[in-house]
Amino acid sequence: MGFLRFWFKTIRLSIARIGAGWMFALLTFNFNRVSIADLGALAVVVTSLIGLHHFISFFQVYWGRFADRYALFGYRRTPYIFLSGMGASLIFLLLPSIAVGLGERSLAATFEALLLIGFFGVAMAMNGSASNALMAEVTTEKERGGVVAVVWAAIILSGIITAVVAGQMMPNYDPEAMQRLYNLTPAVVFITTFLGIIGMERRITPEEQATLLATQPDMSASPLSTFRIARNLMSSNPHVRAFFFFVLLAVMGIFLQDAILEPFGAEVFGMNQKETAAFQQSWGGGALLGIFLMGIISSYTSLSKKTIATLGGLMVAIGLLAVAGAGLTHQAALITPALLVIGLGVGFFDVGALSMMMDMTIEGQAGLYMGLWGMAQGLGTGFANILSGALHTGLIETGLLSEAMGYAVIFGFEAVAMLLAIGLLRSISIQEFKGLTRSDISAALAMDTAG
Known part of the structure; x- marks a missing residue:
């Protein structure tokens, strides 16, 4: 019975993340490809917009702190996951027309995209913090590695499914087909979230809620103060600091290619929408294989x-x-094997690093620490998106380097970021991290209040 309960819980946690996987896949492999390669938008503008929502990831710490203290209807995670996911899904109804405006290099469309993706960032910060905290709270340390592997596999699989659906509905760019594809998003998010989380979390009693309010630190501070709180926590424990920057650099090392991989296929090899959508399937399939x-x-x-x-x-x-070598030698046949290697590495990395993230928390403060690691992830992805677009515009669009050479430089820079992250990882100890006690957290919050 315990085995069946474990798998039932794991499968439900996985289903709950499919909607998020769908949204991120559409944004980072379809919206970017259409805007840059098909409609002629400036790469640095598109990738910076895509990266914008990640820079709002400091809200993850705020939402984590807030939800640790304030339950809604007796639940500290479920309502936040549901409301944030549905709110984020609504922006996709407007993105197809935004892409057209970006292609026309309209300032109005750029401003609209800024607002929509900014809102998406705030919503997904809440969603990610609450989802990770729920996963940490309903699993044991022994179960965590297996649960993380399956949940992350579901996120990757949802990206592959999204690529397949997008390739079938829109093999070549068509504005009406794109609108129909993006209109599916709210339904996908609602169904998967409902099936995944309803009934998963134990409802706390009024007495437990009163205890939370009495014992948890006051969470009324501005979300902007979370930058200072993160700084205070990192300054008090070197393992917090090292793990934060490890996550940030590693995410850059994985996702700097995310917003430019499809344009790479289009610009260096002349591939169409359906062919570049297969990139997601190649590295995603490798990641699934790596996880298992x-x-x-x-x-x-x-x-x-x-x-x-x-x-x-x-x-x-x-x-x-x-991948860089494939572009330099113009050997398209090398791309798929290279992406499979990347995917295998991502799968291995995710099992190890995400399990470490959940171990790098302390009892009663899962939301705070998962929010902090989520902020590092968000900043890493945000920097990756902006840097990829800036390098594309600065190296390729200006004519400074050929397309193949420019992409080789970008992919090489990404590899260096990952190697630096590995160097930081070797200095981190989970056991020593646990020395950060509740009093240390209170001190960090008190420092913020004094500041």
């Missing part, structure tokens, strides 16, 4: 989470260099 392989390997070996993450990061760096 590492799950099997972990069952029969004593590999540490740190070793697993290190191995995955090295594979990502090797795969990125192979």
Whole structure:
């Protein structure tokens, strides 16, 4: 019975993340490709807009702190996940027309995109913080590695499914087909969230709610103060600081290619929409295989989470260099194997690093710490998007380098970021991190209030 309960819980947690996977896939492999390669928008504008919502990720710490203290209808995670997911899904109804405006280089469309994607960022900060905290709270430390593997596999699989659906509904850019595709988003998010989270969380009693209000630190501070709180926490514990920057650099090392991979296929190899959509399937399939392989390997070996993450990061760096080589030699046949290597590395890395993220929390403050790691993820992805677009515009659109050479420089820069992250990872100890006690957190919050 325990085995069945574990898998039922794991499958439901996985279903709950499918809607988020759908939204991020549409935004980062379809919207960017259409705007840049099909409609002629400036790459730096599009990738900066896509990256914008990640820079609002400091809200993850705020929402984590807020939800730790304030339950809605007796639940600290479920209402926040549901409301934020549905709110984020609504912007996709407007994105097809925004893409046209960006292609026309309209200031009005750019401003509208800024507002919509900014709102998306605030909503997804709440969603990510609450989802990760729920996962940490309903799983044991022993279960966590397996749950993380399956949940992340579901997110990747949802990206692959999104690519397949997009490729079938819109093999070549068509504004009406794009609108029909994006109109599916609210329904996808509603159904998967409802099936995944309803009834998962235990409802707290009024007495427990009163205890939360009495014992948890006051959460009435402005969301902007979370930058200072993060700084205070990092200054008091070197392992918090090292893990934050490890996550930030590693995410850059994985996702700097995310907003430009499809334009790379279009500009260097002349591929159409359907062909570049297959990139998502290649690296996503590799990631799924990596997750399941590492799950099997972990069952029969004593590999540490740190070793697993290190191995995955090295594979990502090797795969990125192979993609760069494919562009320089104009060998399209090398792209798929290289993306599979990247995917395998991402799968290995995610099992190790995400499990470490959930271990790098303390009892009663899961929302706060998962929000902090989520902020590092968001900033890493945001920097990755902006840097990829800036490098594309500065190196390729200006004619400074050829398209193949420009992309090789970008992919090489990404590989270096991942190698730097691996170097930081080697200095981190989960056991020493646990030395950050509740009094240390109170001190960090008190420092913020005094500041």
